[in-house]
Amino acid sequence: MSEKNSVLPPLFTTQFLARLETLRIRARRRFLGGRPGGHLSPRRGAGLEFADYRHYTPGDDPRYIDWKLYSRTDRFYIKLFQEEEELYTYLFLDLSASMAYPTGNEKYEAARDVVLALAYVVLASNDAVKVHALGSGTTKYSTPFFRGRQRLLELATFLSVHRPAGKVDTPMALARHLQTIRRPGKAIWVSDFLFPTAVYQAGLNLLRAANFDLAVIQVLGQDEVDPPLAAAGARMVDSESGEAALVRFDAQAKKEYLRRLDQHNRGLRSFCHQTGAHHALFTTGQDLQQFVLRELPALGMLT
Amino acid sequence: MDFSFLSPLAFRLLYALPLLIVPYLLRERGKRMVVSALFLYQGLPSSARRRWWGRLQLTPLFFLQLLILLLLVTAAAQPFMQRHGGKVALVLDTSASMQARAPRAEGSLFDLAKQRTAQALDTIPGEDAISLFTNSPLPALISAPADTRAQIRQDLLRVEVTDAPDPSDEVLSAFFAQLLGERGFQQVFFFTDRPLATPVGTDALTVVTLGEPQPNLGITAFRLYRSPFFPEQVDATVVVAGTGRVPEGSVGIEDAETGKTWQSQSFTAGESLTFPFPHLPLATTYRAHLFGEDGLAVDNEAYAVLPALTTVPVLLVTPSAEAARSLGQIPNLKLERVSPQDYTPARAVGFPLVLFHLTAPDTLPPTNAAFILPPDGNGLFPLGKAATRPSVTQWTAAHPLTSYVTFSLLSPAYAQAFLPVSWCKPVISATVGPLVLAGEHEGRRYVAVGFDLLPYLGKQNLPTSILTLNLLGWLADQVGQPPALKTGATLTLPGESASVRLPSGETLALAGGTVSLRKQGVYTISENGVGRQSAVNLTNAEESRLGRSLRLTPLTPPAPVAPETTGQPLWPWLLMAALLLLGLEWWFSTRSGETAQTA
Numbered sequence: 001m002s003e004k005n006s007v008l009p010p011l012f013t014t015q016f017l018a019r020l021e022t023l024r025i026r027a028r029r030r031f032l033g034g035r036p037g038g039h040l041s042p043r044r045g046a047g048l049e050f051a052d053y054r055h056y057t058p059g060d061d062p063r064y065i066d067w068k069l070y071s072r073t074d075r076f077y078i079k080l081f082q083e084e085e086e087l088y089t090y091l092f093l094d095l096s097a098s099m100a101y102p103t104g105n106e107k108y109e110a111a112r113d114v115v116l117a118l119a120y121v122v123l124a125s126n127d128a129v130k131v132h133a134l135g136s137g138t139t140k141y142s143t144p145f146f147r148g149r150q151r152l153l154e155l156a157t158f159l160s161v162h163r164p165a166g167k168v169d170t171p172m173a174l175a176r177h178l179q180t181i182r183r184p185g186k187a188i189w190v191s192d193f194l195f196p197t198a199v200y201q202a203g204l205n206l207l208r209a210a211n212f213d214l215a216v217i218q219v220l221g222q223d224e225v226d227p228p229l230a231a232a233g234a235r236m237v238d239s240e241s242g243e244a245a246l247v248r249f250d251a252q253a254k255k256e257y258l259r260r261l262d263q264h265n266r267g268l269r270s271f272c273h274q275t276g277a278h279h280a281l282f283t284t285g286q287d288l289q290q291f292v293l294r295e296l297p298a299l300g301m302l303t
Numbered sequence: 304m305d306f307s308f309l310s311p312l313a314f315r316l317l318y319a320l321p322l323l324i325v326p327y328l329l330r331e332r333g334k335r336m337v338v339s340a341l342f343l344y345q346g347l348p349s350s351a352r353r354r355w356w357g358r359l360q361l362t363p364l365f366f367l368q369l370l371i372l373l374l375l376v377t378a379a380a381q382p383f384m385q386r387h388g389g390k391v392a393l394v395l396d397t398s399a400s401m402q403a404r405a406p407r408a409e410g411s412l413f414d415l416a417k418q419r420t421a422q423a424l425d426t427i428p429g430e431d432a433i434s435l436f437t438n439s440p441l442p443a444l445i446s447a448p449a450d451t452r453a454q455i456r457q458d459l460l461r462v463e464v465t466d467a468p469d470p471s472d473e474v475l476s477a478f479f480a481q482l483l484g485e486r487g488f489q490q491v492f493f494f495t496d497r498p499l500a501t502p503v504g505t506d507a508l509t510v511v512t513l514g515e516p517q518p519n520l521g522i523t524a525f526r527l528y529r530s531p532f533f534p535e536q537v538d539a540t541v542v543v544a545g546t547g548r549v550p551e552g553s554v555g556i557e558d559a560e561t562g563k564t565w566q567s568q569s570f571t572a573g574e575s576l577t578f579p580f581p582h583l584p585l586a587t588t589y590r591a592h593l594f595g596e597d598g599l600a601v602d603n604e605a606y607a608v609l610p611a612l613t614t615v616p617v618l619l620v621t622p623s624a625e626a627a628r629s630l631g632q633i634p635n636l637k638l639e640r641v642s643p644q645d646y647t648p649a650r651a652v653g654f655p656l657v658l659f660h661l662t663a664p665d666t667l668p669p670t671n672a673a674f675i676l677p678p679d680g681n682g683l684f685p686l687g688k689a690a691t692r693p694s695v696t697q698w699t700a701a702h703p704l705t706s707y708v709t710f711s712l713l714s715p716a717y718a719q720a721f722l723p724v725s726w727c728k729p730v731i732s733a734t735v736g737p738l739v740l741a742g743e744h745e746g747r748r749y750v751a752v753g754f755d756l757l758p759y760l761g762k763q764n765l766p767t768s769i770l771t772l773n774l775l776g777w778l779a780d781q782v783g784q785p786p787a788l789k790t791g792a793t794l795t796l797p798g799e800s801a802s803v804r805l806p807s808g809e810t811l812a813l814a815g816g817t818v819s820l821r822k823q824g825v826y827t828i829s830e831n832g833v834g835r836q837s838a839v840n841l842t843n844a845e846e847s848r849l850g851r852s853l854r855l856t857p858l859t860p861p862a863p864v865a866p867e868t869t870g871q872p873l874w875p876w877l878l879m880a881a882l883l884l885l886g887l888e889w890w891f892s893t894r895s896g897e898t899a900q901t902a
Contacts, residue, residue, distance in 0.1 A: 221339070239338060245347075257344065264343065
């Protein structure tokens with residue numbers, strides 16, 4: 001794949017892609033897949049890992065009869081194996097207007113690159129991936145299931161078409177997308193999660209209810225974790241609702257802001273822990289390659 | 304002491320001060336930050352709630368800037384501090400005689416005068432406004448009344464004594480009268496070396512006399528003579544005047560550039576103090592040096608510059624064309640001949656000398672003239688007895704006309720003696736009477752010769768030729784001589800580009816300006832690309848008379864006036880303070896910006 005491809009972000013060099021190919025999405029639960037793949041399936045069948053015995057019934061393949069057990073018990077038993085199937089991975093990308101701020105931090109671009117990197121990990125491990133863009137309005141933006149690493153360019157094109165804008169009712173948007181999902185699998189939600197606790201809890205609960213193995217990647221701008229002072233006072237405007245507040249953002253106020261942000265993040269992390277979801281935090285000041293290649297495997301999100 | 308303002312209208316600028324708030328308002332209005340989620344900011348301290356004057360937040364920097372603007376506006380109003388007190392003038396004598404040795408002290412009288420002036424500054428009450436003046440070459444103001452005492456002390460240190468003589472007593476009287484009258488000074492102190500001869504009729508003028516009369520010799524004249532017709536020969540005359548007991552000493556002539564002494568003459572008390580120095584070698588500049596123990600050193604030197612050679616235009620009135628041709632052999636002589644019938648006094652104008660040969664006009668011409676064998680019956684020089692080959696019996700040896708003439712060889716074929724003329728003296732006489740008369744009349748020189756000097760035969764008739772050249776040289780004495788310059792005078796250079804190198808070595812670039820000749824010595828002047836040298840000398844017998852009396856005309860006492868109000872401008876201090884605060888404001892704003900970034 002050429003490094004000069006204009007659709008792919010410049011981050012996706014040949015070396016980076018090669019290292020991504022060594023990784024795999026880790027699911028903590030077994031899901032039924034449509035095709036043979038690399039992930040253990042709850043289905044018994046012709047796998048390599050022994051799972052159980054059952055009585056032979058006519059029609060069974062005599063090759064799976066355990067002849068040693070027959071010699072000891074004079075009964076026919078069939079050996080059952082764990083089947084390995086592909087994993088359906090769903091990547092939910094937040095397209096609300098808040099992903100475009102703070103200005104100059106390129107938060108959305110970072111989130112998009114995370115999604116692309118994870119999608120390539122899925123594609124490279126012969127699994128199926130589908131990207132859902134959680135935008136405003138009732139329109140659902142999502143790709144079909146992609147398989148094979150050659151589909152990365154189509155994914156990149158899909159993500160380059162959409163830009164964050166407007167106010168998004170996240171639980172509603174999730175619900176609309178979930179209506180179209182028939183098979184459970186791994187769900188990775190990439191967002192800044194800068195919405196009230198009830199909102200992200202509702203969204204995560206929806207995903208839990210849809211029987212997904214959940215992972216959450218929170219992307220924040222550098223100016224959100226270290227905002228500049230505005231001691232003379234500033235008019236803070238909400239990027240989605242347009243609400244405004246006059247704030248004298250001096251050192252004291254910044255301290256209070258950071259305390260609230262930390263509390264909010266800890267609440268999110270705690271809820272993820274309770275719901276069995278992975279949680280990872282990425283800020284735009286970090287190195288994204290290091291984040292994908294080191295931090296996510298360390299957190300158990302990738303193997 | 305109180306304050307006032309020279310330009311109070313400048314306070315109208317205060318109306319513009321509210322404009323300073325505008326940038327702050329604009330800054331507040333423009334601060335709009337879009338954030339991802341507002342809920343994290345809600346409940347933080349509000350900029351609107353905390354300030355009772357609204358959204359505008361006035362930082363300490365604002366008040367600093369306001370203070371700077373107030374200072375600038377106040378400086379524009381030109382405040383000054385008024386002082387009510389008397390006006391006192393300190394006049395320092397800076398004439399050449401102040402360079403005399405101070406009795407019983409090291410240094411000069413001028414150093415002593417500065418010390419006394421500094422002491423006076425300490426004793427005059429602080430409310431009084433003091434002005435410092437110098438008197439030479441002309442009275443001049445050094446420190447204005449508004450200057451502080453410290454400034455006056457600085458000015459006093461910078462004052463230098465000159466080589467110029469005192470202004471005349473009349474000028475000084477008028478100066479003091481002006482100080483006490485029109486300029487409103489209540490008290491004038493004059494620090495000088497001259498004692499006051501008579502009371503001046505008021506206590507407002509205090510003459511502080513320093514030193515006392517002491518013997519002194521000084522060169523009062525130094526003159527070089529270079530005949531256009533003997534260009535290789537330079538003669539000099541030095542005149543010395545003295546006061547008190549004239550000590551022994553000597554006078555020498557030196558090359559001013561190399562310091563080499565060519566001739567020296569000693570003298571003792573009672574001798575004539577005019578010293579001729581004949582046959583000096585050619586040099587660019589000459590210095591006369593008086594050696595002897597006396598009170599003042601500056602008048603023991605005098606300078607002269609070698610006179611330039613120029614062509615002397617001569618009008619020859621003669622009926623003889625051969626005489627005119629013979630005179631044409633003489634170098635540096637530009638001869639123009641007219642016949643006696645064509646001569647009118649108007650023709651003589653423009654010629655430095657006129658030779659009348661075998662003729663004489665009815666009246667003396669308006670220029671130097673020689674009358675060679677004037678005809679009998681002329682109205683100027685009546686003739687006496689005639690003689691053939693008369694022997695010269697008497698001549699005036701000191702007269703320039705007789706220099707180098709061997710009178711034993713002078714034997715004219717025919718001579719006509721003159722009868723006495725009141726303003727002429729006989730220079731050469733024979734047994735029949737005076738053959739050559741010479742004298743000055745109304746500032747012009749005239750010579751009457753009773754025998755024929757023409758035709759000019761050069762070496763073939765040496766006595767007559769030398770006498771002829773002496774005659775021409777004496778009559779053309781001032782031609783080509785550089786003007787005598789005295790210290791205290793002003794040299795005007797009208798040229799567009801001119802420069803003057805002073806005796807101290809300093810070079811002044813001028814453009815159509817003037818130079819005050821404060822020091823004696825050789826000045827090198829370059830004007831419009833043409834260079835020349837001029838000697839500037841003190842040569843003032845009055846100034847060399849140390850301790851001479853000061854004769855001032857009686858002065859009118861100053862009228863009692865209300866205490867004078869003088870002002871001390873304060874705006875420079877305010878401007879300086881504003882600049883300092885501006886620097887402080889810049890430092891604070893830079894520092895606060897850095898702090899915001901690091902925070």
